[in-house]
Amino acid sequence: MKRIKKGPVWGVAIILSAVFLLGISCKGPEGPQGPPGTELCSTCHSDNTEILAREIQYQNSTHYLGGNYERDYFPCAGCHTHEGFIVLVEGGDTTQSIVNPTPPNCRTCHNIHETYTWEDFQLKTTATVNLREGGTFDMGAGNLCANCHQSRASDVIPSGQDTVYIWGPYWGPHHSPVANLISGQGGFEEFSGNYPSTPHYSAITGGCPECHMAEPYGSQAGGHTMNMFYEYHGQTELLTAGCEECHSDPVSEFETADSILEANLDSLRTILINAGIMDSTDHAVAGNWPRNLAGGLWNYLFVKEGHGVHNFDYANSLLENTIQALSGGN
Ligand code: HEC
Ligand code: HEC
Ligand code: HEC
Ligand code: HEC
Ligand code: HEC
Ligand code: HEC
Structure with missing residues (x-):
């Protein structure tokens, strides 16, 4: 034409x-x-x-x-x-x-x-993304989203330093390290234990849109709202249109995973606040901090801001290995 x-x-x-x-x-x-x-x-x-x-x-x-x-x-x-x-x-x-x-x-x-x-x-870009923090990301149409929904690189914990300088309250992976989390990379993996991944990254060929842009529920969720929740008679409901191809009961799987993550986030939060590295509004406290504590703070913010349900196994192992190490006193 x-x-x-x-x-x-x-x-x-x-x-x-x-x-x-x-x-x-x-x-x-x-x-x-x-x-x-x-x-x-x-x-x-x-x-x-x-x-x-x-x-x-x-x-x-x-x-x-x-x-x-x-x-x-x-x-x-x-x-x-x-x-x-x-x-x-x-x-x-x-x-x-x-x-x-x-x-x-x-x-x-x-x-x-x-x-x-x-x-x-057609989408403006679907090219593989070189993540700011290092590593690559390739998840079909989700590559478009990963350009923005990834960890900010500036605060990565440098290797080989026993003490980590935290510059202020906004230190950390920023508000949307989803691409890193769903692809099982970018957490602080120096605590002992395994770091397995839920297979969403490899199994979901349509990337982020497969769940977030599934058949919309009015203009509340799915489609171009990209929201995952909607209100129905005063209840908050999960948009499951994108899950049903693989899960027969996605709501209960989501709720179980979410409650385990919330409980572990709470425990880690208490440890970090007691250690003084995080304040009660979940912001970092500036200063020179031991490497393990900085790594623990990173993992807390990473799972919270990346929404652990994207990759339950990875998110939960980051939390559990961190809690184990920090409450064991090493
Ligand atoms: C392939 C689809 C497509 C075709 C063909 C198309 N448009 Fe559009 N047009 C759009 C979309 C999508 C928007 C809305 C952009 C937005 O909401 O930001 C738009 C918006 C507009 C607007 C509103 C102003 C703006 O920029 O948002 C005008 C005026 C317009 N189009 C005129 C035309 C005219 C005249 C033609 C034919 C010569 C045409 N369009 C052909 C898709 C199309
Ligand atoms: C140009 C960068 C950019 C791209 C590309 C992008 N996003 Fe976003 N996204 C943002 C920003 C920035 C916000 C927060 C906007 C604000 O608070 O002003 C956001 C918000 C969101 C939210 C809502 C978060 C909340 O707290 O309510 C979802 C869900 C989301 N994006 C999903 C996606 C998906 C899925 C894609 C790909 C189809 C995508 N985004 C592509 C930058 C982007
Ligand atoms: C790599 C992409 C990226 C960069 C770079 C980035 N942001 Fe963001 N930011 C996001 C996304 C995506 C969100 C939305 C997350 C969500 O709502 O789930 C966001 C959210 C925010 C919010 C809203 C927080 C809230 O709780 O509502 C603020 C404020 C913000 N960013 C400030 C900044 C500032 C200041 C900078 C530069 C120093 C910056 N961002 C750089 C991607 C980025
Ligand atoms: C397996 C389905 C699935 C895939 C794939 C997926 N998400 Fe999500 N996403 C969810 C669910 C479910 C939630 C709600 C999690 C929660 O509240 O704990 C969510 C939450 C979010 C949020 C926060 C929204 C809010 O309201 O606060 C953002 C931003 C987001 N996802 C972006 C993305 C991006 C970007 C990708 C691709 C890199 C992606 N998601 C891939 C299911 C998915
Ligand atoms: C953050 C990225 C993003 C924004 C913003 C966005 N879209 Fe889309 N759009 C997509 C993605 C991704 C798809 C493919 C969805 C899928 O895989 O189901 C799509 C699909 C579409 C389609 C269907 C194309 C087809 O092949 O059938 C239309 C039409 C469309 N978008 C129009 C719009 C209009 C109009 C706007 C602005 C009001 C808009 N989009 C804003 C990401 C976006
Ligand atoms: C393309 C297939 C596919 C899609 C689509 C998909 N998942 Fe999954 N999901 C899997 C596989 C495979 C596993 C790992 C095996 C299992 O636990 O069922 C998994 C695991 C999970 C887990 C972790 C369960 C656990 O206890 O380890 C949760 C939570 C989850 N998915 C939620 C969702 C939600 C919510 C959606 C839709 C928003 C969704 N999934 C969409 C394939 C998918």
């Missing part, structure tokens, strides 16, 4: 009115026949609700509503603004702040008005 760059309808309208007003008639060589404007646009803009449904879902997502896109300077802007993400994907200038930032939106993940065909909805 021919690629049209600017509003063809307006262009035609302006020329026609100019011709009418000036009363002149002119004849140039005829251009090639393009597709009629209405047909071109109505692939998407028509009486159907293909786009509208996604817009309504997106407008109920944290991507749209979260409001943290004033983090418009690098390195924050690469994950927190649409424009910053495009700079990273296309290799642009990261020394300038973003002017007029927007949150992650349709244009972050798709092309809008590029080919004017459904091809535009």
Whole structure:
């Protein structure tokens, strides 16, 4: 299909009115026949609700509503603004702040008005991701998400140091080390014990969208809301549309795993607060700390912010091995 760059309808309208007003008639060589404007646009803009449904879902997502896109300077802007993400994907200038930032939106993940065909909805990138903390991530369409939903590299615990410098309250893997956790890498693995993984990373070929963008429940969960929970008669329910292919009772599996993780997070939390390395609002306390305590704090934040259910076996072994080591006094 021919690629049209600017509003063809307006262009035609302006020329026609100019011709009418000036009363002149002119004849140039005829251009090639393009597709009629209405047909071109109505692939998407028509009486159907293909786009509208996604817009309504997106407008109920944290991507749209979260409001943290004033983090418009690098390195924050690469994950927190649409424009910053495009700079990273296309290799642009990261020394300038973003002017007029927007949150992650349709244009972050798709092309809008590029080919004017459904091809535009192919994902902007599905390339394997080199994680900031080291290691690679490859989970189909989930690669798009992993660019942003991964650990921030700046605070990784350096190898071979007995004492770790913690610079302030926001030290740690940041708020979304999901890609690291689901692929079973990036925890502090120096405590004795095994570190097995639940096979979600290898078994779920559709990546993050398979669970988060499953058949939507209205505009509360799934689809372009990407939420995993919805309210039904005052109860919070898990969106299970993406689980059922593999689990016959995903709700009870989720609840069992979640309660074990919560109990272990609580125990570790108490240990860290008593040791003084974490405060009661779950923020790090600045200072030079023994390596084991810093590793324990890392694992607590990593599992909490990465949501352990993504990889129950890995998350829970990180917690249990840490609790064992720190309460054994080594
Ligand atoms: C392949 C699908 C597709 C086609 C074909 C298409 N559009 Fe769009 N258009 C979109 C989407 C998706 C949006 C919404 C973007 C958003 O919500 O941020 C949009 C938004 C718009 C808007 C609202 C302003 C904006 O940028 O958000 C206008 C105006 C528009 N399109 C005009 C057109 C015209 C004129 C044509 C034909 C020449 C056309 N579109 C063809 C998908 C398409
Ligand atoms: C450009 C970076 C970026 C990409 C790509 C991205 N996200 Fe996000 N995501 C964010 C940011 C930033 C937030 C938080 C927004 C805010 O608080 O302002 C977020 C929020 C979310 C949330 C809600 C978290 C909450 O606390 O409610 C979910 C779920 C989510 N993303 C899933 C996904 C999935 C699934 C994909 C891939 C299909 C994806 N994201 C792609 C940056 C991104
Ligand atoms: C690697 C990508 C990435 C980078 C870099 C990044 N963030 Fe985030 N940040 C996220 C994602 C994703 C979320 C949303 C997590 C969620 O809601 O589950 C988030 C959440 C947040 C939140 C909301 C926390 C909350 O509890 O609601 C704040 C504030 C924030 N980031 C600040 C920053 C600042 C400041 C920087 C730069 C120093 C930064 N971020 C750099 C990905 C990133
Ligand atoms: C954070 C990334 C992200 C954002 C933001 C996003 N999408 Fe999507 N979109 C996806 C993914 C991933 C898929 C594929 C879903 C799947 O695998 O089921 C998709 C699928 C689609 C499809 C179906 C394409 C097909 O091949 O059938 C349409 C249409 C679409 N999105 C429109 C939109 C519109 C309109 C917006 C803005 C309102 C938007 N998307 C915002 C990630 C995103
Ligand atoms: C096996 C299905 C599944 C897959 C695959 C999956 N998630 Fe999740 N995700 C969940 C569930 C279930 C929760 C809710 C966990 C909880 O609250 O403890 C969740 C929670 C989240 C949250 C926090 C949402 C909130 O409301 O606080 C984010 C962000 C997120 N996932 C991002 C991702 C990203 C990015 C990927 C891919 C790298 C991914 N998820 C892959 C099932 C999945
Ligand atoms: C493509 C298949 C697949 C999908 C989709 C999938 N899982 Fe799993 N999940 C597995 C496999 C395989 C295991 C490991 C064997 C087992 O425990 O059943 C597992 C394990 C788990 C575990 C750990 C159980 C334990 O005690 O070790 C939980 C919790 C879980 N899944 C929840 C979910 C939820 C919730 C969803 C949907 C949001 C989901 N899974 C989607 C394949 C899948």
